Amino acid sequence: MGASEGIEFGEDRMQFGENGLIPAVVQDAESGEVLMLAYMNQSSLAKTLETGETWFYSRRRGELWHKGETSGNVQLVRELRLDCDGDALVVRVTQIGSGACHTGRRSCFHRVLSRDSAGSLRIEFREGSASSADGEAMTAAILFDLYDVILDRRARPVEGSYTCYLFREGIDKILKKVGEESAETIIAAKNGSRAEIVYETADLLYHLLVTLAFFGIHPSEVFRELSRRR
Numbered sequence: 001m002g003a004s005e006g007i008e009f010g011e012d013r014m015q016f017g018e019n020g021l022i023p024a025v026v027q028d029a030e031s032g033e034v035l036m037l038a039y040m041n042q043s044s045l046a047k048t049l050e051t052g053e054t055w056f057y058s059r060r061r062g063e064l065w066h067k068g069e070t071s072g073n074v075q076l077v078r079e080l081r082l083d084c085d086g087d088a089l090v091v092r093v094t095q096i097g098s099g100a101c102h103t104g105r106r107s108c109f110h111r112v113l114s115r116d117s118a119g120s121l122r123i124e125f126r127e128g129s130a131s132s133a134d135g136e137a138m139t140a141a142i143l144f145d146l147y148d149v150i151l152d153r154r155a156r157p158v159e160g161s162y163t164c165y166l167f168r169e170g171i172d173k174i175l176k177k178v179g180e181e182s183a184e185t186i187i188a189a190k191n192g193s194r195a196e197i198v199y200e201t202a203d204l205l206y207h208l209l210v211t212l213a214f215f216g217i218h219p220s221e222v223f224r225e226l227s228r229r230r
Contacts (some may be wrong), residue, residue, distance in 0.1 A: 015087040029078040029092040073097030156173035
């Protein structure tokens with residue numbers, strides 16, 4: 001595809017470069033934080049629009065790739081914006097999991113360029129993200145962290161671990177606990193105690209994650225279903 005070729009939308013025209021690619025800046029839809037930069041071709045753009053999750057084109061591997069396919073850190077697409085020249089995209093997403101960067105950080109842009117007192121260029125590593133919503137994002141990521149711990153306990157049992165005990169007892173015991181924790185959450189809500197509700201909801205979420213782990217279902221699958229319904 002040549003630089004002059006593109007996809008037309010009424011009076012607008014989407015321009016792909018001579019390599020058939022268009023840069024896509026991925027941005028958190030809520031906080032506005034820039035998460036990563038990748039490239040799309042017409043096929044990956046079509047897959048993104050079709051699935052509601054980000055797909056890109058790898059210049060190094062020469063193939064399409066689905067963000068989060070192996071890590072579970074998928075990106076649920078909220079909006080795609082085309083710039084005034086039609087040659088760049090902003091993809092506004094809800095980031096699932098620990099983050100967009102392969103290093104485990106939320107954003108790929110975690111290094112800050114500055115000059116030291118001698119005028120030399122320096123690079124500083126900033127742990128975490130610059131977003132004010134970062135605390136909330138990392139709090140949501142605890143579900144994925146906990147799920148990974150649950151999987152690890154199943155694969156490598158630890159003496160005295162309650163999680164290991166549940167897997168050893170089997171699905172009937174796990175489901176019994178889900179039922180018990182559901183009832184306790186209901187009672188807490190009836191009592192109107194915020195502290196009780198939070199505590200019992202945490203218990204319920206933990207046992208639901210154990211149930212998902214028992215069947216090999218990643219929490220991101222539940223988030224995708226919630227996104228589809230929304």
